[in-house]
Amino acid sequence: GAGVSQSPSNKVTEKGKDVELRCDPISGHTALYWYRQRLGQGLEFLIYFQGNSAPDKSGLPSDRFSAERTGESVSTLTIQRTQQEDSAVYLCASSPTGYYGYTFGSGTRLTVV
Amino acid sequence: RKEVEQDPGPFNVPEGATVAFNCTYSNSASQSFFWYRQDCRKEPKLLMSVYSSGNEDGRFTAQLNRASQYISLLIRDSKLSDSATYLCVVNSNAGNMLTFGGGTRLMVKP
Numbered sequence: 001g002a003g004v005s006q007s008p009s010n011k012v013t014e015k016g017k018d019v020e021l022r023c024d025p026i027s028g029h030t031a032l033y034w035y036r037q038r039l040g041q042g043l044e045f046l047i048y049f050q051g052n053s054a055p056d057k058s059g060l061p062s063d064r065f066s067a068e069r070t071g072e073s074v075s076t077l078t079i080q081r082t083q084q085e086d087s088a089v090y091l092c093a094s095s096p097t098g099y100y101g102y103t104f105g106s107g108t109r110l111t112v113v
Numbered sequence: 114r115k116e117v118e119q120d121p122g123p124f125n126v127p128e129g130a131t132v133a134f135n136c137t138y139s140n141s142a143s144q145s146f147f148w149y150r151q152d153c154r155k156e157p158k159l160l161m162s163v164y165s166s167g168n169e170d171g172r173f174t175a176q177l178n179r180a181s182q183y184i185s186l187l188i189r190d191s192k193l194s195d196s197a198t199y200l201c202v203v204n205s206n207a208g209n210m211l212t213f214g215g216g217t218r219l220m221v222k223p
Contacts, residue, residue: 105156
């Protein structure tokens with residue numbers, strides 16, 4: 001597609017439920033990134049995929065968070081047993097390489113009630 | 114020390130003013146530099162890359178000082194529509210990874 005597509009755009013879930021967020025990167029972009037942004041805060045790196053290499057998971061805040069990507073296509077970020085502190089906008093970005101900057105999707109706004 | 118540091122602001126300026134933002138980075142091996150703009154409740158968007166010789170795009174001028182590990186963004190003739198948060202972004206040692214500063218908030222008033 002023309003840009004990075006994320007779904008859903010908004011998600012309200014009850015505390016303790018699992019949620020799955022989806023990201024469709026720009027076609028041909030080998031790198032895919034997930035970030036979290038809490039209200040009024042900066043970007044918090046979560047995970048990075050580069051082609052078929054092992055992902056860089058160093059930013060995942062706990063073992064409740066996991067992400068998958070098949071090849072250079074869609075990625076899903078899963079949050080298990082959601083907590084209120086997980087409420088944030090989850091942003092996905094893709095790039096051909098980091099030297100050219102990222103293109104971000106419009107994000108998924110997650111609210112845990 | 115944070116990898117990329119910015120003054121969070123806010124910078125409150127009148128329309129037509131010239132405003133400058135600064136940013137410092139800690140990783141001397143960094144190779145790529147960018148300014149992103151983020152509007153309220155929107156995703157960050159690439160404003161401009163920053164080249165070693167400095168570069169200009171209309172009212173926006175970016176400068177890089179590798180010796181001091183310092184990046185700047187100058188906005189001339191500020192418009193109301195320039196109101197946003199400006200993110201300084203630097204690539205990491207890993208090449209494909211970008212590190213984002215916390216952002217500088219600009220508010221342009223009539």
